[in-house]
Amino acid sequence: MTPAPLRRVGLVLQPGFPALALAGVLDSLAAVNALQDEACYRADCLSAAGGPVASSSGLQALTQPWALAADWHAVFLLSAEAGPADPLLSAALRAWAAQGAVLAGVDAGAAALAAAGLLDGQRACADWAQLDTLADAYPAVAWAAGLWEIAADGRQLSCAGGTASLDLCCAWLAAQHGERVGQELAQALGLKGLRPRDERQRAGYSEQRGAGSPKLAEALALMEANLAEPLPTEEVARLVGVSRRQLERLFKQHLDTLPSRHYLALRLARAQRLLQQSSQSILQIGLSSGFASGPHFSNAYKAHFGHTPRDERSRRALAWRSGTPTGETS
Numbered sequence: 001m002t003p004a005p006l007r008r009v010g011l012v013l014q015p016g017f018p019a020l021a022l023a024g025v026l027d028s029l030a031a032v033n034a035l036q037d038e039a040c041y042r043a044d045c046l047s048a049a050g051g052p053v054a055s056s057s058g059l060q061a062l063t064q065p066w067a068l069a070a071d072w073h074a075v076f077l078l079s080a081e082a083g084p085a086d087p088l089l090s091a092a093l094r095a096w097a098a099q100g101a102v103l104a105g106v107d108a109g110a111a112a113l114a115a116a117g118l119l120d121g122q123r124a125c126a127d128w129a130q131l132d133t134l135a136d137a138y139p140a141v142a143w144a145a146g147l148w149e150i151a152a153d154g155r156q157l158s159c160a161g162g163t164a165s166l167d168l169c170c171a172w173l174a175a176q177h178g179e180r181v182g183q184e185l186a187q188a189l190g191l192k193g194l195r196p197r198d199e200r201q202r203a204g205y206s207e208q209r210g211a212g213s214p215k216l217a218e219a220l221a222l223m224e225a226n227l228a229e230p231l232p233t234e235e236v237a238r239l240v241g242v243s244r245r246q247l248e249r250l251f252k253q254h255l256d257t258l259p260s261r262h263y264l265a266l267r268l269a270r271a272q273r274l275l276q277q278s279s280q281s282i283l284q285i286g287l288s289s290g291f292a293s294g295p296h297f298s299n300a301y302k303a304h305f306g307h308t309p310r311d312e313r314s315r316r317a318l319a320w321r322s323g324t325p326t327g328e329t330s
Contacts, residue, residue: 004040007073014079019055024165074102077109085115104157114138127161128201129225146198
């Protein structure tokens with residue numbers, strides 16, 4: 001039997017890259033290899049100089065220099081922050097584009113594509129916390145607040161942070177291998193289904209909960225943007241421009257809770273979504289939600305929800321076997 005053609009995918013990791021989004025891309029490529037025999041995807045982690053690169057949660061990924069010759073089918077750029085334009089990266093991106101590679105920006109990775117002039121006149125998205133900055137820096141791009149975008153010719157992709165990389169990869173791979181493969185891929189990844197590209201991100205949460213208090217809204221936005229590496233309450237207060245006591249009064253007045261308790265609830269809610277909707281390990285989910293260890297995550301989760309992360313996973317598996325989505329009853 002003739003082996004499936006190899007399609008190499010480069011994953012350019014910027015310092016502080018989102019580990020959860022990287023796992024989503026890797027899991028998608030590994031899963032699709034088992035679902036079709038038209039192509040075999042192989043992923044390689046890249047950086048400018050090669051060597052280890054640390055994620056926002058401190059996880060280390062070993063990379064190879066992107067200058068090494070390779071026939072890339074696609075190149076994904078993963079970044080948690082829209083930093084200044086990098087001339088070397090821009091030149092590499094233009095070269096890959098000229099060679100016909102698909103280019104994808106994940107989380108804030110679309111900023112590098114925009115800096116290279118590869119998104120002018122196109123729709124693109126990024127994590128909601130970066131959108132205003134990107135709109136000011138790259139006004140020629142139509143920045144959208146949805147989860148993912150794929151250009152009409154399929155050559156430029158972009159998505160928000162978190163688990164949006166799973167939705168983007170499912171949509172992209174379904175376009176290449178058919179809707180059936182896309183549906184099977186979503187199921188293999190433990191997703192309830194592919195979320196539409198224009199589903200709004202959760203930016204509205206902080207705006208709604210902080211209505212009537214710009215300082216509270218700003219504090220909520222800071223918390224949501226730093227779930228993997230939680231900020232101390234004093235640091236949130238400093239960045240917002242109030243004292244710790246003032247911040248606690250705002251939270252008590254508007255949300256009837258303390259900042260630290262609300263922050264913990266946000267991180268646990270994110271972890272619950274990942275347990276229900278992603279195929280990441282329980283430890284990976286705990287670390288990416290800002291918990292220092294597996295026992296720390298499990299104890300906090302049980303105290304908040306009344307059951308452990310492992311119980312949450314078991315409920316999801318039972319729901320899939322019975323055909324009932326998690327959280328619903330027949």
